[in-house]
Amino acid sequence: MTTKQYTAEILQYIPVFYIIWSDDLLSASEINVVEKAIANDDSLNSADKKQLYKWLDVTNPPKDTLFKSWKQLITKSGIKLVEHETYPLTVLSQKITAHYFKDIDFNEQIKHIEINLGIQPNHYNHLFEVQIDVSKNLSQYDATKIDRILKGKHAEVIDQFRSVLKDPLFDWEIHRDKETFRDHVLNQVQFLADKGYGAMAYPKAYGGTDNMEGYATIFENMMYVDGSLTIKFGVQFGLFGGSIQKLGTKKHHDKYLTKTGEAELLGCFAMTETGHGSNVRGIKTTATYDKATETFIIHTPGKNDNKEYIGNALHSKMASVFAQLIVDGKNEGVHAILVPLRNEEHELLPGIRIEDNGYKLGLNGVDNGKIWFNQVSVPKVNLLNKYGTILANGSYYSEIKNPNKRFFTMLGTLVGGRICVARAGLGGAKFALTVAIKHALKRRQFNDSVKVQEDLLMDYPSHQLRLTPLVASAYVYHVTLDHMMALYCDDSQEDKRQVETQVAGLKSIITWYANDTIQECREACGGKGYLLENRIADLKGDVDIFTTFEGDNNVLLQLAAKGVLSDFKAEFNSAGFSSVLKILSSQLSDKLATINPLYTNKVDKDHLYNPKFHVHAFEHRTRRLTYTLAMRIRSYIKKGMPSYQAFLKVQTHLMKLGKAYSVELAYKSFIAHNTHLEDPAYKALFEKLGTLYALNEIRNDASWYLEQGYLGSNKSKAIRQRVERLCTELRPHLNELVDGFGIPEHCLTALIAN
Amino acid sequence: MTTKQYTAEILQYIPVFYIIWSDDLLSASEINVVEKAIANDDSLNSADKKQLYKWLDVTNPPKDTLFKSWKQLITKSGIKLVEHETYPLTVLSQKITAHYFKDIDFNEQIKHIEINLGIQPNHYNHLFEVQIDVSKNLSQYDATKIDRILKGKHAEVIDQFRSVLKDPLFDWEIHRDKETFRDHVLNQVQFLADKGYGAMAYPKAYGGTDNMEGYATIFENMMYVDGSLTIKFGVQFGLFGGSIQKLGTKKHHDKYLTKTGEAELLGCFAMTETGHGSNVRGIKTTATYDKATETFIIHTPGKNDNKEYIGNALHSKMASVFAQLIVDGKNEGVHAILVPLRNEEHELLPGIRIEDNGYKLGLNGVDNGKIWFNQVSVPKVNLLNKYGTILANGSYYSEIKNPNKRFFTMLGTLVGGRICVARAGLGGAKFALTVAIKHALKRRQFNDSVKVQEDLLMDYPSHQLRLTPLVASAYVYHVTLDHMMALYCDDSQEDKRQVETQVAGLKSIITWYANDTIQECREACGGKGYLLENRIADLKGDVDIFTTFEGDNNVLLQLAAKGVLSDFKAEFNSAGFSSVLKILSSQLSDKLATINPLYTNKVDKDHLYNPKFHVHAFEHRTRRLTYTLAMRIRSYIKKGMPSYQAFLKVQTHLMKLGKAYSVELAYKSFIAHNTHLEDPAYKALFEKLGTLYALNEIRNDASWYLEQGYLGSNKSKAIRQRVERLCTELRPHLNELVDGFGIPEHCLTALIAN
Known part of the structure; x- marks a missing residue:
């Protein structure tokens, strides 16, 4: 076996063939790329072309002996792969050919193959000897530009805020004692209020900038300092201040809103009770109106009816208390009333008892407490009476006659808080990913016995697979939450019910995602991730509770699913529940006609990477789950089961629908966003992240898709392989992708990330 | 529609039919049970029988109008369901019939149906009005008996140990400051040593009882007090003492073992380095033998070559240091050497530097530190020279000539530690489950508008589904780990390699299970789970690192998978790697013949609940994954890829095999154990737990089984439904099942669990 077997023209293709046959992932569209290159190559004669086409035949792949001879040919040349070249494969190919032949004209087709197959050195560098030039950056992307895309219209607000965080007051340090930690966090909150950040979402007349969207972005950035700061800030300005702003009227705004934004008046949001968390409507605290004195009597009747887990409870002078409003002996439902808690000397007022909730898994810089009211009297004007x-x-008087609707209108004001919680969770996930990926780009462990240096953790396929889809998700969720906040703040849309449904689902999947991500990052950093100094540990403790507060995720998912059912109901105009279900089922079943078998087994790259496929898969899942859900409920109800019991029966189904709907929504927001990207290189990067997100989500639910016959075995396997491959393709850009989150250097103190 | 339509004989069946048709899960075997009952009922005439058979026809189920008329019949009778009756359905049925007819002979067949369908009141109580008698316990099981089964032959040791934990020294309290926490834990360790627990696994001559198996059980029980105590205890007696016992010889035993077991000599196990965790063979610390002085010079050459994360580092007087042994300029590989760290005044000896690792996510009662050695000289005798x-x-001399084999023999002594870590994780999971389930059996939230009382969390299907399979897994893993420790301690088995492979995989899946379980329990308890006082939070922080230490789970899974490949290799005698793979593939492919389509769609209960099906499914998966893995590696190697690179390519495949193998092993251990149970009631309970474990594991990997064509869509769906149903079936026994873990009342201090 000598090189003389091949012409110089053919020899140029050998490294390419060697690479594409070294793995098992040669798809139809890939073969097509190579075929086209051969066809367009005028330097090849027809015998050459015939030979090359033969080597492309998947039904009769090159024999192992032939394959080995290629390897020998490459090895004997002594040529090394130079990874930082713009076209590394083309250069390798040319150098090898030049080693065996003189004065040869290089064809342009190898470059064509290299671009169109999207293969990168980290795909095939294990096959060659590599010449390393560490000074060269392999990614063609600029993290600053990525960050600029993510910041969007909020760039100025965000940049300014990030620079404010340079103040030594925000330096990271360990606080073990809750009292000193709480004092420190209070100082931070006061500092930010002094800079005007507390009032940011309030109207200009009250010291604000009327910028709720901007508020959400700084909220996320605050996580880079500390979770306790973020949450205490949110309680003071978002929940307490927000309840005054959204549930109160001008007299409340005039009296309290400016002081609240300045943190001169510290307050808390007293909704949850020991006995009632998720079921707000069942709270037991009462506010009984006394006509004679024109006061409300606030009272927590039973042992477990105290307000529980109230953030800022130990520092507050006032509480926005949610209670059953009793007027003339009639319960008008849950309303919020401002109740002073302490005097200027910070002594508790008569009838009020507050206890510290004590140490928690995280967020120990937030002073959570329990509050009891024993016949506490407050003036009529304190009712937040919007x-x-x-x-x-x-x-009693309300413009909203239906008590049910009134209740949900008031609770609707919590939606902004849910978006913020999801954003804070996302901020935690981004931080953890940045630490874990920077660590994996430095840390080496194990090696091939011939190499001097051990391999980087980030070069292990399993490490790529565990972290890269999480990075892609962070991008998708970032864009989604920006979009949701814009919708929420869009006053041209009166009816916010759909946004509420959507936020309920998104808050659930994103806070779970955040927890899973932080956990994965902790493990990916090994013991180093367990040390507080590397920041992941605190994030883990802090973000954990995000799945529970501002609405328990399991409850919210069911809310989202019920919203989807109602959405569909709206599609067919209003009608009784049962007849709606009937129409619904017939309409849906039309759209759920059997999937074409060609489709269920379509495995080529163009199809699998096509957003139309992803959207179809997600929409199909939502529709199918809605349809079967409606059918099941209908069948129970027809048998005479009360609807409460029927919904209980389908609880796990509801939650699955809630998740499916949220994933669909997130992906659609992301691809809609990407169409506006101008720079084609960055657009391609974002699209690749979207594709990874979509395929990974489909992969995670492959059992459902397979059960439904939507995916065939081969397609399911191909998706799995594509996910692994996309992770490898994104490997050169991981550093830029996490830097693109824009976490300021002064916040990124984790030792292993520097 | 009046009752006169039915004879009294038929009427008795109406409640049964009402129940079985109210849900969608009527399987062939269930119909069979009812058919048999009807056939055996002599009180029915042939017209009655015909009527009843007709109502059983799945192709033509009773119309909704008929169904509703049954409901009316039942409701009108005013009879309530009495859940605590031995045969609640039979009693209900008889009472209803008695309401409409006088002097009727009740048939015995309803009882037969009730027993054989295994339906319980919590299955159908939403269909009827219920008469509650809270004083009655619904479970027929006794937690003490369950605990007795789990304790097995270690009952005496465990009971004694649990009563030792009554000492106020073990009362739960919060320690935020690491120094005081560490001192407290050291006192606890000393106390247990004084009682003889430290030396427990050592030979009798050194103060022990030679009971390694018992040691593992008390290790798990220690988790009920505190994770830091458990780990510090394990470092002192298991790792440090264990290294002397297992790697040292008589002179070391005589000099140190008794003192170590008494905690008079505190020591640490210095293996991991900052630069080398998983890759122990790559550690940089050297022990260079100096012939002239007959000493070893211990040295950490570089900046990151210090020993890292060493437990007990701040309290220790001595370390068992793992270093590259250099004799006559030749590296003989990693060996352990005893190196004194401090003098009697607890001052560091010359050349030694130790730094505190600082605060961690958990285990802050353990003093982890970094250790540097600068040319430290120790006498020749300090080499642990077994x-x-x-x-x-x-x-240098060793009886094990092959350095590779020597290294793995020494590391094999870590296997006992890995079993203990898994047990400690399991202990944490049991504790969290006990808290979460006891909370869910008290906590109520939401209700049907007609009911006064809200529903118990534990009665929500989603809550049952999230917790019950985790309880089943705890039982399976308990039995498995007991079994593995018995194998490990069985001196009749010389070659421990298989046990090592098995333990590597089991440690991974069980510590991951423990983390997932604790997280699920935290969320299931809502905000209450987040408070330290409820104990789950600390467990979360403590158990987290179990996935990393004593071998990173991802690395261990690959080790397990490689062990499986070698196992198969052994089956075909020894031969070169490539030819082995070849034989392997042909042998395996025989056993992997296409699955019969009847089998892939078999959905009846008898089949799905049959352990033979579960074992087949698990074995098939292991074999299939092994076969495809071998094929892939072979194909890479045939193409000339170095085996290191080939294994890197299949990394995620390896990990999947590692997991599959471990699940198979755990389930087989459990069913083997259950065959020895004598009481049929408890045997049935354990078998049900095993079935839930198996079906849940298959469900979790349904996408793989569907892809492979091993499961058809209907079977996959049926398995999902069976998992939900098994959770409901186990609902009445959950309290006994968690009490059966035997966590002593004096340890179970969580407020929400009491």
């Missing part, structure tokens, strides 16, 4: 008020004659 | 020694002439 949606329900006491008239001069002492009777 | 597997390699320095001869009188100053040359």
Whole structure:
């Protein structure tokens, strides 16, 4: 076996063939790329072309002996792969050919193959000897530009805020004692309020900038300092201040909103009770109106009816208390009332008892407490009366007649908080990913016995697979939450019910994602990830509770699913529940006609990478789950089961629908966003992240798709392989992708990330 | 529609039919049970029988109108369901019939149906009005008996140990400051040593009882007190003492073992380095033998070559240091050497530097530190020389000639530690499950508008599904780990390689299981789970690192998978790697013949609950994954890829095999154990737990089984439904099942669990 067997023209293709046959992932569209290159190559004669086509035949792949001879040919040349070249494969190919032949004209087709197959050195560098030039950066992307894309229209607000965080007050340090930690966090909150950040979402008349969207972005960035700061900030300005802003009227705004934004008046949001968390409507605290004195009597009747887990409870002077409003002996439902807690000397007022909730898994810089009210009297004016008020004659009045609707309108004001919690979770995930990936780009462990240096963790396929899809998800969720906040703040849209449904689902999947990500990053950093100094440990403790507060994820998912059912109901105009279900089922079943078998087994890259396929898969899942859910409920109800019991029966189904709907929504937001990207290189990068997200989500639910016959075995396997391959393709850009999150250097103190 | 339509004989069956048709899960075997009952019922005439058979026809189920009329019949009778009856359905049925007819002979067949369908009141109580008698316990099981089964032959040791934990020294309290926490834990360790627990696994001559198996059980029980105590205890007696016991010889035992077991000599196990964790063979610390002085010079050459994360580093007087042994300029591989660290005044000896690792996510009662050695000289005798020694002439000698084998023999002594870590993780999971389930059996939230009381969390299907399979897994893993420790301690088995492979995989899946379980329990308890006082939070922080230490799970899974490949290799006698793979593939492919389509769609209960099906499914998966793995590696190697690179290519495949193998092993251990149970009631309970474990594991990997064509869509769906149903079936026994873990009342201090 000598090189003389091949012409110089053919020899140029050998490294390419060697690479494409070294793995098992040669798809139809890939063969097509190579075939086209051969066809367009004028330097080849027809015998050459015939030979090359033969080597492309998947039904009769090159024999192992032939394959080995290629390897020998390459090895004997002594040529090394130079990874930082713009076209590393083309250069390798040319150098090898030049080693065996003189004065040869290089064809342009190898370059064509290299670009169109999207193969990168980290795909095939294990096959060759590699010449390393560490000074060269392999990624063609600029992290600053990525960050700029993510910041969007909020760039100025974000940049300014990030630079404010340079103040030594925000330096990272360990606080073990809750009292000193809480004092420190209070100082930070006060500092930010002084800079105007507390009032940011309030109207200009009250010291704000009317910028709720910007508020959400700085909220996320605050996580880079500390979770306790973020949450305490959110309680003071978002929950307490937000309840005054959204549930109160001008007199409340005038009296309290400016002081609240300045953190001069510290307050808390007293909704949850020991006995009632998720079921707010069942809370037991009462506010009974006394006509004679024109006051409300606030009272927590039973042992477990105290307000529980109230953030800022130990520092607050006032609480926005949610209670059953009783007027003239009639329960008008849950309303919020401002109740002073302490005097200027910070002594508790009569009838009020507050206890520290003590140490928690995380967020120990937040002073959570329990609050009991024993017949506490507050003036009538303290009722936050935007949606329900006491008239001069002492009777109750609300423009929203339906108590149910009134309740949900008031709770709707919590939606902004849910978006913020999801954003904070996302901020935690981004931080953990940045630490884990920077560590994996430095840390070496194990090696091939012939190499001097051990391999980087980031070069292990399993490490790529465990972290890269999480990075892609961070991008998708970032864009989605920006989009949701814009919708929420869009006053041209009166009815916010759909946004509420969507946020309920997204808050759930994103806070779970955040927890899973932080955990994966902790493990990916090994013992180093367990040390507080590397920051992941605190994130883990802090973000953990995000799945529970501002609405327990399991409850919210069911809410989202019920919203989907109602959405479909709206599609067919209003009608009784049962008849709606009937129409619904017939309409849906039309759209759920059997999937074409060609489709269920379509495995080529063009199809698998096509957003149309992903959207179809997600929409199909949502529709199918909605349809079967409706059918099941209908069948139970037809048998005479009460609807409460029927919904209980389908609880796990509801939750699955809630998740499916949220994933669909997130992906669609992301691809809609990407169409506006101008730079084609960055657009391609974002699209690749979207593809990885979509395929990974389909892979995670492959059992469902397979069960439904939507995916065939081969397609399911191909998706799995594509996910692994996309992770490898993104490997050269991981550093830029995490730098693109824009976590300021002064916040990124983790030792292993530097 | 009046009752007169039915005879009294038929009427008795109406509640049964009402129940079985109210859900969608009527399987062939269930219909069979009812058919048999009807056939055996002599009170029915042939017209009655015909009528009843007709109602059983799945192709033509009872119309909704008929169904509703049954409901009316039942409701009108005013009869309530009494859940605590021995045969609640039979009693209900009889009472209803008695309401409409007088002097009727009740048939015995309803009872037969009730027993054989295994339906329980919590299955159908939403269909009827319920008469509650809270004083009655619904479970027929006794937690003490379950605990007795789990304790097995170690009952005496465990009971004694649990009563020792009553000492106030073990009362739960919060320690935020690491110094005071560490002192407290050291006192606890000393106390247990004084009671003889430290030396427990050592020979009797050194104060022990030679009971390694018992040691593992008390290790798990220690988790009920505190994770830091458990780990510090394990470092002192298991790792440090264990290295002397297992790697040292009589002179070391005589000099140190008794003192170590008494905690008079505190020591640490210095293996991991900052630069080398998983890759122990690559550690940089050297022990260079100096012939002239007959000493070893211990040295950490580079900046990152210090010993890292060493437990007990701040309290220790001595370390068992793992270093590259250099004799006559030749590296003889990693060996352990005893190196004194501090003098009697607890001052560091010359050349030694130790730094505190600082605060961690958990285990802050363990004093982890970094250790540097700068040319520290120790006498020749300090080499733990069981597997390699320095001869009188100053040359190196080992009975194990192969350095590779020598290394793995020494590391094999870690296997006991890995079992203990898995057990400790399991202990943490049991504790969290006990808290979460006891909370869910008290906590109520939401209700049907007609009910006064809200529903118990534990009665929500989603809550059952999230916790019950985790309880089943705890039982399976308990039995498995007991079994593995018995194998490990069985001196009749010389070659421990298989046990090592098995333990590597089991440690991974069980510590991951433990983390997932604790997280699920935290979320299932909502905000209450986040408070330290409820104990789950600390467990979360403590158990987290179990996935990393004593071998990173991802690395261990690959080790397990490689062990499986070698196992198969052994089956076909020894031969070269490539030819082995070849034989292997042909042998395996025979056993992997296409699955019969009847089998892939078999959905009846008898089949799905049959352990033979589960074992077949698990074995098939292991074999299939091994076969495809071998094929892939072979194909890479045939193409000339070095085996290191080939194994890198299949890394995720290896890990999947490692997991599959471990699950198979765990399940087989469990069913083998259950065959020895004498009481049929408890045997049935354990078998049900095993079935839930198996079906849940298959469900979790349904995408793989569907891809392979091993499961058809219907079977996959049926398995999902069976998992949900088994959770419901186990609902009445959950309290006994968690009490059966035997966590002593004095340890179970969580407020929400009491």
